[in-house]
Amino acid sequence: MYTKPPIRKIIHVDMDAFYASVEQLDNPNLKGKPIAVGGDGKRGVISAASYEARTFGVKSAMAGNLAVKLCPELVFVKPRFERYHEISKQIRAIFHDYTDLVEPLSLDEAYLDVTENKKGNPSASLIAKEIRARILNEIGLTASAGISINKFIAKIASDYNKPNGQKTVNPEEVISFLETLDIRKFYGVGKVTTEKMYQKGIFTGLDLKQKSLEYLDTHFGKSGRYFYYIVRGIHNSPVTPNRQRKSLAAERTFSENLSSEIFMLQKLDHIAEEVSNRLKKSKISGKTITLKIKYSDFTLHTRSKTLTYFINDKALILDTAKDLLYQESLNNSVRLLGISLSNLNTEAKKNTAGLSLNKKVSVQLKFDF
Template identity: 85%
Template sequence: MSTDLPIRKIIHVDMDAFYASVEQLDNPDLKGKPLAVGGDGKRGVVSAASYEARKFGVKSAMAGNLAAKLCPDLIFVRPRFERYSEISKKIRAIFYDYTDLVEPLSLDEAYLDVTDNKKGNPSASLIAKEIRERIFNEVGLTASAGISINKFIAKVASDYNKPNGQKTVNPEEVLSFLEQLDIRKFYGVGKVTAEKMYQKGIFTGLDLKQKSLEYLDSNFGKSGRYYYYIVRGIQNSEVKPNRIRKSLAAERTFSENLSSEIFMLEKLKHIADEVSRRLTKSKVAGKTVTLKIKYSDFTLQTRSKTLPYFISDKSMILDTAKDLLFQEKLNNSVRLLGISLSNLNTETKKKPEQKSVSVQLRFQF
């Protein structure tokens, strides 16, 4: 690593099978059993799977009926997002004991910048270990962590010793770590991109590093520059403690396909109610209403309308969604409808000062 490259001590904490683990925590009879959070019907989808279920190939976003075939003893439970949010807040409170630079990615994972932390502890690895121990002792759940000089490497590292483990990638180890990394492990490289890279002889970070910026730009578009720098350990993205919400949404998947707009109006009413409730809870309003339509053939369509004023009232959301629904003829029968509000009236808050530290021999991880 270049000695004048800004460097931070970043921890990525990732809860282990969070939703499923909360269910097992609240119901001891479920411990040690294959568990899926989500629906088991023909339209059900797995939101999360316990490690016992994952051994059978069950994973999130999988159809419930397929999961049941892979694991005949699979137990399905309905998600309880209010409970998951409650537990998440307790975990987040632990994070804030160490730093104000906490960037939640979801209920079950977050970045922490501990370069200049509240405990005065120079070791990010020891801080991560202490945080994981506190989560287990105070909440009753296990967490994994990755520790390194930037968010990308920390996130990749957090998946290395799951569950209930951690991995530190020290500054002097960064380049060799990335060169040996399977391209599928690179955060931001999806299944389709990985297949494309394989076809071009790119299997590891070292293979990727040997490609020029021009080559990557030409073959992977805007992402090419990202791949070029990330494989060299270069990422200057700061931990953003005050991430501004850009949209808020709710959607429903139906047990039977709907073929007429008339049948969809009652469904839209319930969805609009939920969006309005979430807006009120978050104390925000928005100008742009988007109607999401997923057809029976799984094709997706969105229709949007931007109003000259902010709204959060359910009747106004519903009226706009109705206009969008009748805007044009449906392409097919519908399996899912969703409503989202964007262009929100959120204001940027001043975030805590974030310091950069140059690489030094005494820099302790």
């Protein structure tokens, strides 16, 4: 039997160009300038770009040499992750003034459940506005927010009025909001899935809603059920304060392409040491080791191996990475290597409540936002 999901008041707070904004905050000379955190103008990969740089098409995960072509005046800044962690802790402290139900997604974004909050404020929209004002006044950075009945819709909404804005999707607006939404904006629909949906004539939420569960299961596998429910405003995932890490990784982009396996092994040694140190610091281990290889032509390959036991020792990680490196011949010279561990010993089993397919799903529409 289907049970109506609880109606919650969820806020998704997303900092605006976080790394770049921190750099501009600490160095006033960078304010108003197009800056990129990471990259070196030649081979590095950009971690973040200021909004001034984004107007030229510069964005995160872009190669530095391409970014320079788009924006010749681009200023590259080395990342300072300790500083970003420090600022992130200050932001989270503000969140916890309102609720203990805070689920960080990364250093610069988090979900907050303010259904019941420490301020006794019934309006999630006003709470979001107050939080954003405090972040600006106390830290000097701007944030955007999305507010709605569940995490899925709140996350989509937070991107609507960026930077330094917010959007509330009230309960009575949920269905119409989702029906008119471009399918590309659905959280969890990537480029490949978007193309597949386009081929099936699915361009908006309404198009998606008109497909049966059986159709979506057939054409989109396990994701079909997810798509079927989210387009109807059904997303039961609660805000989980202690969100468990699913993987840990480190990678390096090289200033010159590597064609010698000897040099690759030297780089893997350093990467394995970093992964091991981070695992031990976090007191976690993993069973699945994945080697990431990006070739000079930017093609990306991954090779994985799952062990029968948990590891966090550098030697074991490196030995497995070596085996994966030698597993197949290399197609080209290499510009990036990475090692990740997943299948961690901290992973909890997900409790998924079954949904009856024969019952009508609905969203309660009376709630003060």
